[in-house]
Amino acid sequence: MKIGYLGPKATFTDLAARQLFSDAERTPYVSIPECMDAAAAGEIDAAIVPLENSIEGSVNITIDYLVHESELVIAGEAVVPIRQHLLVHKANIDQWNKAEMIYSHPHALAQCHKFLHKEFKGTPLENMASTAAAAKYVQDHPELNIAAIANGLAADEYGLARVNENIHDYSYNHTVFAILAKEGHSIRLKPSDDYKTTLMITLPSDQAGALHQVLSAFSWRKLNLSKIESRPMKTGLGKYFFIIDISLKMDEVLIPGAIAELEALGCSVKLLGSYTSHRI
Secondary structure, three states, X not given: OEEEEEOOOOOHHHHHHHHHOOOOEEEEEOOHHHHHHHHHOOOOOEEEEEEEEOOOEEOHHHHHHHHHOOOEEEEEEEEEEOOOEEEXXXXXXXXXXXXXXXXXXXXXXXXXXXXXXXXXXXXXXXXXXXXHHHHHHHHHOOOOOOEEEEOHHHHHHHOEEEEEOOOOOOOXXXXXXXXXXXXXXXXXXXXXXXXXXXXXXEOOOOOOOHHHHXXXXXXXXXXXXXEEEEEEOOOOOOOEXXXXXXXXXXXXXXXXXXXXXXXXXXXXXXXXXXXXXXXX
């Protein structure tokens, strides 16, 4: 099996890929769209990309690309604990607290705001494409007294010293990674008792109470919604679609019945996937 993930090596996405597909051939990609395009083109069997963080919220580029640009479906998801560490080149370990610049993914920098405000107030922060890219940059520039925020895998991969561990602001910091594949393409995952079904719903225009009617279709069937989120349609102001997660595997009665009711109300409904959820 060939698996693509948001690279470079030692990102949190790579960590999820290693845990889920330890025997697979894993290929890093420089961006989320590039990784998803590779899956759509059949270059890889599945793409693993970040979908949502418990602190920073949804990764909008993943949702928007899945909805507007790609024909992939969600074949599974992995929930990964996020533990951020301050990493420096071993040549600068004695002066780590005088780092002149700190590099990381913008989400990671935001997740470590309290630590950075306390220990590095006034120190410039530089956004990178990923936490691993920040770690690699520090490895490549030993002459600079700089630091990266990344995970332990990145510290090991790029030979950096962990001078401060678990610097994230909140202990319950998790990211959901989506496993995306072409519809009908079989992806072998370990068994799980946790299932989700994800729908994209577009409401009929200019109809009062439409969202209430949508939620009622799930409520009276006692279908538990674990997420409801709106995103712009990109066709004009005030035009949105909704992403809804149902805590149930696609069945033959309840969810199809809800979809039929929504379509009867004039809504457009697209199934984005019915899949297992895995905690790592």
